[in-house]
Amino acid sequence: MTTHKSGTGRSSRKQVTVTDIAQACGVSRATVSLVLRGSPLVHADTRARVEAELKRQRYVYNRAAANLRRQTSSSVALVINDLSNPFFAEFAAGVDEALGEEGFVTLLGSTGESPQRQLAVLGSLVEHGPAGIILSPAEHSDGAALQRLLGAHTPALVFNRALPGVDWDFLALDNEHGARLATEHLLSLGHRRIAFFGGHADSSSCQQRRQGYTDALRAAGIEPSPEWLVECSPTRVDAAARTGELFEHAREAGAAVCYNDTVALGLMLGLSARGIRPGADFALTGFDDITEAALSTPSLTTLAAQPRACGRQAAELLLQRVRDPGALPRRVIAPVKLVVRGSSGAAAM
Known part of the structure; x- marks a missing residue:
């Protein structure tokens, strides 16, 4: 039996090289390489001719090989604990924008609050040799295990939650001050029975926000009760489902400082389902100022944290670390601002 090889099959097609492009354009290999790297040193006409030939011959740039030759990487890994949260979607957009402006590509992973999944995701991303990693840790993360996984030479920045056992750069929101502002706002409206x-409770960001809430109550001469600290997952669905628990623990509550905007929006749904009108019968605040906060009914009083700007700041801090790996670890706290809207408009009860 005689077999014939097809000259049109993809598997038999010769891989196009930089040399092929250079010969077709009548330029050097170095010129083609400069075009591939986006260098401004190439004349516009030459660049256009090379780019047209790259497209005509369907050249595929082997970025991994280029990184290996240059001992650099053009990618940064971003690992988020909850990508379904609109805050983190905006944060990721800010990271990607800032990295793109510096010629980096974002490798995105999400852990769904699972430390085991986090190790698997980071392990896979590390195989791509990123220039650095931005990590918003899952709850119950093991800092020592993450340090061992990433090693001593991978630049890393932790966002949002403190991660004991590592000496990486850290960027967080001003959680304590923000929650204090929200609580003081409700107190100024005459509320005294305010739940959180x-x-x-074991999340550092939640601990800090609870501390700000507690400090504001004590400054007003109110001793907070542990029963008024009601836990739920930081999601809309769980907040709505656990609205009943709020009134089981804090039966006389007339207001609540919510952990974040998605919790607040979920609580508003839970209140409405019970015939309690948010902003009229019950006052509440959020935290983050996601886009939907201004569009809800009533609109949500919250702490504006500018998630996209935080993402850009995280990327900039990480790139500073990439360029200066010997610098001392930095701890940066991003400010927040109280934005008063309709959800806190209830009269004191």
Whole structure:
């Protein structure tokens, strides 16, 4: 039996090289390489001719090989604990924008709050040799295990939650001050029976927000009760489902400082389902100022954290670390601002 090889099959097609492009354009290999790297040193006409030939011959740039030759990487890994949260979607957009402006590509991973999944995702991303990693840790993360996984030479920045056991750069929101502002706002409206709703007690960001809430109450001469600290996952669905628990623990509550905006929006759904009108019968605040906060009914009083700007700041801090790996670890706290809207408009009860 005689077999014939097809000259049109993809598997038999010769891989196009930089040399092929250079010969077709009548330029040097170095010129083609400069075009591939986006260098401004190439004349516009030459660049256009090379780019047209690259497209005509369907040249595929082997970025991994180029990184290996140059001992650099053009990618940065971003690992998020909850990509379904609109705050983190905006944060990721800011990271990607800032990295793109510096010629880097974002490798995105999501852990769904699972430390085991986090190790698997990071392990896979590290195989791509990123220039650095931005990590918003899952709850119950093991800092020592993450340090061992990434090693001593991978630049890393932790966002949002403190991660004991590592000496990486850290960027967080001003959680304590923000929650204090929200609580003081409700106190100024005459409320005294104010609960803190949502988040988990072992999360550093939740601990800080609870501390700000507690400090504001004590400054007003009110001793907070542990029963008024009601936990739920920081999601809309769980917040709505656990609205009943709020009134089981804090039966006389007339207001709540919510852990974040998604919790607040979920609580508003839970209140409405019970015939309690948010902003009229019950006052509440959020945290983050996601886009939907201004569009809800009523609109949500919250702490504006500018998630896209935070993403850009995280990327900039990481790139500073990439360029200066010997610098001392940095701890940066991003400010927040109280934005008053309709959800806190209830009269004191």
